[in-house]
Amino acid sequence: MAGSQLKQLKAALKSQGLIGQTNAKKKNQKSKTPHDTRRDDKHKILGGIRTQFNQFDQRINRTKHDVSIIQGGKFVKMGSKQHNDATRTHSAVQKNMKMQYDLEKKTKGKTGGLQDRRFGENNKHLSAEEKMLERFTRERQVSSKKRNVFALGSDDEDDDEDDDGGFTLTHSGKALTLDDEDTLGDSTTRYVDEDQMEEGPVRKKTKAEVMKEVIAKAKFYKKQRQQEFQKSQTNIEDLDEDFGDIMEEMGNIKAPAAPKFSTKTDEEREYDNKVRELTYDRRAVPADRTKTEEEIQKEHDEKMKKLETDRLNRMNGVDMDRAATGDDLDDEFWAGSDEEEGFAIDGEEQDDAEESGSGEEEGEEGLTSTKFGRTLARKPQVSMPANHEEFIQSLHAIEIEKQPSYINKIIETYRPNLAQGNKERMNVFVGILFQHILHLTQEEKPESQQLIEKLIKIVKKLAEAYNEVLVENVREEINQIQDRIVDSEGILLKRDLVFFVLVGYLFSTSDHYHLIVTPTLILMNEVLSKLTYTLKVSLQRIAQGTFIADQLLNYQKFSKRYSPELVNFVEKSLLLLIPEPTKIGTASKLLSTNNIINSNLNLAKTQKYKDTKQPISISDLVKEKPTIEFRYQILLKLLSLVDRITGVWKDQSSLIEIIDPFIVIVKHLVKYDSSSSSELLNKLVKLQTNATKDRKPLALQNHRALAIATFAPKFEENFNPDKKSYDINRERQEVNKMKNQLKKERKATLKDIRQETRFVAGERILEKKQMYEQYHKKMANIVNSISTIEGAEKNQYEREKKMRKNKK
Known part of the structure; x- marks a missing residue:
């Protein structure tokens, strides 16, 4: 087709028979033009011509090179008709989403409709x-249940009968009935509203x-509910006031005496x-069967x-979100072979007999039990103190021996249940x-x-269930000890030393x-x-530091974490107490080389001392007490x-460096007092020798050479490109097919x-841009x-x- 666009358009219209002479018939013409037979084809022909001449309205992706892409699971050339279909589909999807969005926008926030x-x-x-x-x-x-006018029954019976069987028609909330008297025999019977006949047409509200009627009903029902609630509360208060008197009367009632003469x-x-x-x-419960000793032992072992x-997880920091609770270990946490050489509170032994006897007095007051096992609350015989001062005042009139019983009575009276x-x-x-313990x-x-000693056991038992306020009190005590250390240059009180023991007894010291x-460890x-x-x-100060070092080793009994401050303190304290520390030969192995001086605390080299096993009291x-x-x-x-340091940290890789300074000091001490240090020296030397043999130098990790993995290709004998799976199991094949289909649908x-x-x-x-x-x-x-107006x-x-000025 040559020529300009206008000539091409005229030729196309003329070839389709839309312009020019339309009634002329050519020779040998077999078929009529489309506009002669089908008038609707005219719009279709014009649309085709417009599409042919408006090439710029079509969106076609053209590429410089012939490139194939995967579209819909098939290879498609870019710029082809199949590729352009995606663009047209995308535009249709955009149009549908626009319509859906406009529809939702119109109906947003609107409610209502008809309910059938x-x-x-x-x-x-x-x-x-x-x-x-x-x-x-x-x-x-x-229609069949008509009222029988000539029924022999009474009017009451007739009135009770339901002519319609419970099914009636209504209009505007009023029942519709038949006017039998006026329209009897009339075929044009209609349903009418009785109220409308009597009172005229009803006006629509x-x-x-x-809304006023709804609000009035809501207020009425609300007032009614409030009155019922107030009435029930009044009854409850009346019952609560009389409950104590009723319980006292029930407690004073005596069982009726049995008749003197019985006829049975x-x-x-x-x-x-x-x-x-x-x-x-x-009644016997089937689930409560008697367990064997093996089952009981197995449950105990599992527990x-x-x-x-759980303790190992907390020690390694696995469970970091655990709240502060009592120690999960039993009461024998600090029991061991070091009891004889440890510290004791004024050398007093624990008296278990008195505490076991105090438990028998629990529950005598505050609760009464009926013969059916039901407990009835009485007026408490003891009062719960609000603070420590009130507690001390309540204990003034009670003897010291009876104070544990009084405390147990308070615990029993104020149980949470x-x-x-x-x-x-x-x-x-x-x-x-x-x-109070402090x-x-x-x-x-x-x-x-x-x-x-008795109060510590009570607090230990209670701390497992009630520890919220206890944690706050302990943290306040830590802050007070911190301030006291700064003011008094490190001198501690007796309550501070007992505090360190209590923390290790009440809480788990192996947690990460x-x-x-953790704050107590930092403070120590x-x-x-x-x-x-x-x-x-x-x-x-040396004696107090020795006590704290002993407690630190108790804290690390399970976790075995290294504390350099402990090692430095023990070394310096030994140098301050041993005879003639300046004569140590291998002083270069010591950590505190600059502190080797002869002080007034060093023991005499010629004096012999008696080895006593008596524990040192906190007092x-x-x-x-500067005695020799x-x-x-x-x-x-x-x-x-x-000795305990070597036992706690013997698994540490740096054990040699830890015990080297102690070997030097103990060797020097053997010259003056061999009875107390020779055995320790042999043990330290033996540990050092074994640790030296087991130590290996650091080395890079030596990886074994691995070959590159090779995979032989899998060949199918009966290969079929149209076959998706070669699984023999038909059911598994269908399941896999369904899984893949669900996966594709989910992604789509x-x-x-x-x-x-x-x-x-x-x-x-x-929309926001248009609004702005x-x-x-x-x-x-x-x-x-x-x-404009101002201008x-x-x-x-x-x-x-200007006019006024010109007039002048």
């Missing part, structure tokens, strides 16, 4: 025939009237006794294994007991020391992080550091700490959801109009001013 209440319309299980049949049946039943025989009495005994017998696993709020009171009471440590009475133990190491790096050191650590025997006791305790659904979300977000952005543009345009018009007024003012 006809029979069967809301039941999807009924077919159309079943609905029509049921409706016809009900209509016939209503307005929306305001309906011995057999009847025996029968009554048997029946009474059977009443109290518990202990679980507890140990007896009244609301008892759990919070018990939390506060545990913190008060902890403060308060009693300042007293020097032997009875107070025995009371401390603990709200109480701070005390040891002050003693290590201070030039002026007294025997009292001796607080008082100034006390210095020798501290020296022996430090040597025992060296997610793709559609993301596409729709992006489209909605884009539409909202466009309209707003700015409106404001600009307002500003321009104001400026016109200004010009008018200038003209008026």
Whole structure:
């Protein structure tokens, strides 16, 4: 086709018979033109011509090179018709999403509609025939139940009968009835509203009237509910006021005395006794069977294994979100072979007999038990103290021996299951007991020391369930000790030393992080550091540091974490107590080389000392006791700490460096006192020799050369490109096919959801842009109009001013 676009258009229209001479018939013409036979084809022909000449309206992807892509699981050339179909589909999808978005925007926030209440319309299980049949049946039943005028029954019976069987028609909330008297025999009978016949047409209520009626009903029902609730609360309060009197009356009622003369025989009495005994017998439960010893032992082993696993997880930091709770270990946490050489609270032994006897007095007051096992609350005989001062005042009138029984009575009276709020009171009471223990440590009475031991056991048992306030009290005590260390240059009180023991007894010290133990460890190491790096050191401070070092080793009994402050303190303390420390030959192996001096605390080289196994009391650590025997006791305790250090950290790779300074000091001490240090020296040398043999130098990891993995290709004998699977199992093949289909559908659904979300977000952005543009345009018009008016007024003012000036 040559020529311009206009000539090409005229030729195309003429060839289709749309212009030119249309009535001329050519020779040998076999068929008529389309417009002669089918007028609707004219629009189709014009559309084809427009598409042919408007090439710029078509969106075609053209590429410079012939490239094939995968589209819909097939290879398609870019720019081809199959590739362009995706563009047209995308535009259609955009159009559909636009329509859906506009529709949702119109219906957003609008509610309402009609609800079809006809029979069967809301039941999807009924077919159309079943609905029509049921409706016809009900209509016939209503029409057949006409009222019998000549019935012999009474008027009351007739009135009670339901002529329509409970099915009536209504209009505007009123029942529709037949006017039998006026239209009897008339074929044009109609349903009319009785109220309309009597009162005239009913006016439709307005929306305001309906809302007022709804609000009035809501207020009425609300007021009715409030009155019922207030009435029930009044009854409950009346019952609560009379409950105590009723319980006292029930407690004072005595069982009726048995008649002096009974007419029952011995057999009847025996029968009554048997029946009474059977009443109290518990029925056997099939699940409560007797377990064998092997099963009991197995359950115990599993429980202990679980507890140990939880402890190891907490020690390694696996369970870092665990709240501060009581120690999961038993009461024998600190039991071991070091009891004889440890510290004791004024050397007093624990008296278990007195505490076991105190438990018998629990529950005597505060609760009463009926013969059916039901407990009835009485008025508490003891009061729960609100703070430590009130607790001390309540204990003034009670003897020290009876104070544990009084405390147990408070615990029994305020159990959480007896009244609301008892759990919070018990939390506060545990913190008060902890403060009271520290308060009693300042007293020097032997009875107070025995009371401390009993209170510690009570707090240990209660801390497993009530520890919220206890944790806060312990953290406050840590802050007070910290301030006291700064003010008094490291001198501690007796309550501070007891505090370190209590923390290790009440809480788990092997946890990786603990709200109480971790700050306490930092505080104890701070005390040891002050003693290590201070030039002026007294025997009292060395004794207190030895006590803290002993507690630190107790803390690390399970976790075995290394503490350099502990090693430095023990080394310096030994140098301050051994005879003639300046004569040590191999002083270069010591950590504290600069602190080797002869002080007034060093023992004499010629004097012989008696080895006593008596433990050191905490009272001796607080008082100034610069005797030679006390210095020798501290020296022996430090040597025992060296022995414990090697036992706790023997698995450490740096054991050689840890024990090297101690070997040098103990070798020097053997010259003056071989009885107490020779055995320790042999042990240290043996450990050093074994650790030297087992130590291996560091080396890079030597990887074995691995060959590159090779895979032989798998060939199918009967290969078929159209076959998707070669699985023999037909059922598994269908399952895999369904899985793949679900996977594809899921991906397609997610793709559609993301596409729709992006489209909605884009539409909202466009709407906001249009809104902002309209707003700015409106404001600009307002500003321009104001400026125009102001300018016109200004010009008018200038003209008026000029005219007046010219008149003058």
